[in-house]
Amino acid sequence: MDAPDGRGILFPERLPTFTRVPAPESLHGLVRWCWLPRWDLPAGVVSRQEVLPFPASNLVVEPGGVRLHGPSTRASHRDLTGSGWAVGLLLRPAAWTSLPGGPAAVRDTSVPLDEPDLLATVTAAMAAGADDEAVAVATGWANERLAPPDEGGLLADAFEDLVAGDRDVVRVDQAAERLGLTVRAVQRLARRYIGVAPLAVIRRYRLQEAAQRLREDPSVTIAAVAAGLGYADQAHLSADFRQVLGLAPRDYRRAAGAATSRGASKTP
Incomplete structure (x- = not known):
């Protein structure tokens, strides 16, 4: 692994x-x-x-x-x-x-x-x-x-692996097509084995990646991060950020940069 x-x-x-x-x-x-x-x-x-x-x-x-x-x-x-x-x-x-x-x-x-x-x-x-x-x-x-995975669990794991590893997957129908399943089947798997809707799973991984890029690469623009993760535009990424994190991407980047500076100032 x-x-x-x-x-x-x-x-x-x-x-x-x-x-x-x-x-x-x-x-x-x-x-x-x-x-x-x-x-x-x-x-x-x-x-x-x-x-x-x-x-x-x-x-x-x-x-x-x-x-x-x-x-x-x-x-x-x-x-x-x-x-x-x-x-x-x-x-x-x-x-x-x-x-x-x-x-x-x-x-x-x-x-x-x-x-x-x-x-x-x-x-x-x-x-x-x-x-x-x-x-x-x-x-x-x-x-x-923990018992060995059943067939549904293995499919749910495959969905998670696909979303976690392929940033081009931004819609449920894309995930379903790549797994050879219907959208309804993916929705059932997510409900049974993950506990949130499949689109929420996809957006969570994309938001994690967005936060990591904004934190680690000061040169990248928010618009470029949005485009790289399949968002229609910067506004859609910002809306997701506010809904889940409670602040805008620009504010998160500023706060993360300040935290990094404070950490560096404490280093001998």
Whole structure:
């Protein structure tokens, strides 16, 4: 599996220690990667972590328990204080074959999972500073609890892979044609295994790419980013940006640049 990329992280300079570890081959089709943040902040300091999440679900182990987080329809943030950690698994659509309920039921929310052994073992590993062991425990749990992908799950995974890897796919009918499916079939797959509409999946990946380009390449124009990602014009990209991120592309670029400058000023 390819090494994880940095899409979805809106302000990398604000991150605490953060690692993404590709899932083992045994979880192919079920888990994309394991992610681990750690933080230890001085008293009174608050670090706001803002992300544009992947259109997917996550299983997350934290000191307070184990939770299943559904797909998010908007950018989100978390204010970190003190010290802490989390160990998460970014799930593939096919993982829902063996998870309770369905992703639409936990869209924009989360539910607790009664997994005391998983919580205790991961907590012990993180307390000992054994991040690799924590990853092994979490992925071992997934190997035991997640059933192999069914036919629908594999098709949903293929849709996700297509959208994630081909920026020319900007409409649902394009995805359906390349997968050899009808638009209705793609809509059913997205509803059953992802929990959001297929067009929302496509737009989320395009917005992640837009944010990354605006953040990393100051020379590229917003119009060029819009054209490169299949938007009809800059106005359409700006409308999507405001709807999901809550600010215009120009404002995001300015904020990301300011965050980068502050980070650089702290470097010895």
